[in-house]
Amino acid sequence: MKEYLVACVGKPSAGKSSFLNAVSDAAAKVGNFPFTTIKPNHGVAYVPIDCPCKRFNKSDQCAPKHGKCINGTRMVPLKIMDVAGLVPGASTGEGLGNQFLDDLRHADLLIHVVDSSGTTDAGGKVTIGYDPINDIDWLQSEIHSWIFNNLWKKWDGIRRRHVATASSTAETLAAQFSGYGANLVCVQRSLDRCGAGLDKLEEWGEETVRKVVDAFLEERFPTIIALNKIDLPDSDKNIDRIFRKYGPTKIVLTSALAEMFLRKLHSQGFINYIEGTEFFDLADDKNGLKPLPPTTLTRLEKVQDLVLFRYGNTGVTQTLKLAMDTLQLIPVYSVRNITSFGDGGAAGSKEKTGVFRDCVLVKKGTTMGELMGDMLGDSKKFCQYIETVGGVRCGESDEITLENNIISFKLTQEAVKKD
Ligand SMILES: Nc1nc2c(ncn2[C@@H]2O[C@H](COP(=O)(O)OP(=O)(O)OP(=O)(O)O)[C@@H](O)[C@H]2O)c(=O)[nH]1
Ligand SMILES: [Mg+2]
Structure with a gap:
């Protein structure tokens, strides 16, 4: 059975590893300096869905082999990874180079983690007033360049072989794109996205190849955006502008830090936190939870004010749900x-x-x-x-x-x- 894999991508220090840790069993290293992650980290996240056990009145007997089911909300496993931070020029070897783009080859969907607070620059270094809009288009074009450059440098040979073997356009491209985990169906769908009116492959120039690569990217690596660090002061004005430019359909507002904090308190028995919601219980006479130390309680109230009351949730579970919907799973x-x-x-x-x-x-x-x-x-x-x-x-x-x-x-x- 195919197991789907989503990958957190983005510039250094955007919060990719924090997001991975927040939603999964991974314990990736996190740090406020660029390139904390070099090798990808892997984990398993659990996405809540409605389980049929509730509809059939059998929640008390529901026994998932993987994950769990609580009162009809079933946690379904989804594989997740992060990769090293990408910087402008990564496709031509900048930063940690394009070997790290290769780590994405097995991903089915990309979660672009963006630092919405403007407190890190394009390279992930601490700054103030950086415009995160710069990061959104740039990442897409970097991944485009990675695929395009790999194709274009061999294009003469590809074209000659295509003519000599009398292959179909989809067959020729599928041979080139198989390294990205694409099969013939995926390539055919990408060509369909380009619409009618594509010339014969042997007549394609750079512009057409770029157009086909764009369509392939959309088909093979659908991308959603996690606008992260919404708990920080400047994020809301940036968020407004980003929504106005890109619309809401592929964007989720997240605070990976808040989610990590809430899950940690939950696992330590201080609160009962329902993932994906704004709700948690504190200790009372009956529930067996431990009372929170005052400083932790103050921090929790801050998370409540800055994230839960303002946005309704930390957004990380919603990001996973959007990933599932986008993949049409x-x-x-x-x-x-x-x-x-x-x-x-x-x-x-x-x-x-x-x-x-x-x-x-x-x-x-x-x-x-x-x-x-x-x-x-x-x-x-x-x-x-x-x-x-x-x-x-x-x-x-x-x-x-x-x-x-x-x-x-x-x-x-x-x-x-x-x-
Ligand atoms: N305030 C706030 N800080 C966050 C959030 N998510 C991550 N951070 C902080 O941002 C810094 C970078 O986080 P990482 O998760 O290491 O970022 P990364 O994208 O994996 O970075 P690289 O591995 O270097 O590419 C750390 O100091 C985190 O604590 C968030 O939601 N809110
Ligand atoms: Mg990292």
Whole structure:
């Protein structure tokens, strides 16, 4: 099964590692100086979604294999990484060079972490009054240059081979873009984005190649923006301008620092914090929480004033949700028994029972047949039929939607025994 990976990118000191730490189990080093991170750090984040156990009144039996489910809110794992800070000219070797762009090759989506406070310059050094609008366009053009330069320096050879082998445009580009984890379908979609009227590949000049690279970037590396450090004083006036220029659809306001702080207090038993919300409980007579030391309480009140009351949440969970939506990922629950929603465990096994144990994320448009191939591999030949809730049969070519995403692959007895 494909596991989706999102990557935090941006200039040094924007808060990429802080964001990663805030949402995942990673413990990446954080520092207020550029290039704290050299090698990428990896973690697993959990995105809250509505679990069907609530709809079917089975929340008390819900037992996810990965993540957890609390009262019908299910935390689904999503892989996340950060990379070294990128500086202008990274594509031609500036800063830590473009070897670090290579670390992005496996990412499915980029979270551009932007320091909205204007307290770090283009290279990530402490300053005042820097305009973060500069960072937004620049990153995109840097990634464009990375891909374009790699392609353009070989373009004569690519063109000659394209003509000699009588390949299609998509085939020729797919061979070039495979290093970025792109397949033929992805390349074809990128070409479709360019619209009709593209000349034959052998006639493309620099302008057309750049246009195709732009379309490829949008298709292969969709990007959302986390406007970070919203807890700092100058951020709100910058945020206003950024929203006016770019619109709200791909932007989330975040304070990675506030989220790290809240989760830490939660794990230490001082507060009960519900991730993604403005709510937390403090100690009282009944809840068993520890009373906060006065200085920590003052800090918590500051986080409340500057972030939670003002913006409604720290934004990091909302960023993950936007990542999922942008990637058009939907959850699929694979169960053995379509009535009880249990997996029953393998025959004779002592495996823990429970309902809705398996949940995977698939891209909208995935068919039942494709999912079956991914989940069962060679064993798919043992599948007699596929059914969804109510015992409704599904065809292999049916697309998975939020209406039919509880699925049972009915295997032959022979296959069940083997399992
Ligand atoms: N006030 C505030 N500071 C933050 C926030 N997020 C990160 N920082 C601070 O910004 C500085 C840089 O954070 P990092 O997470 O190391 O930044 P990075 O983008 O990973 O930096 P490099 O690894 O050098 O590229 C640290 O001092 C953090 O504490 C935030 O939301 N608010
Ligand atoms: Mg870092």
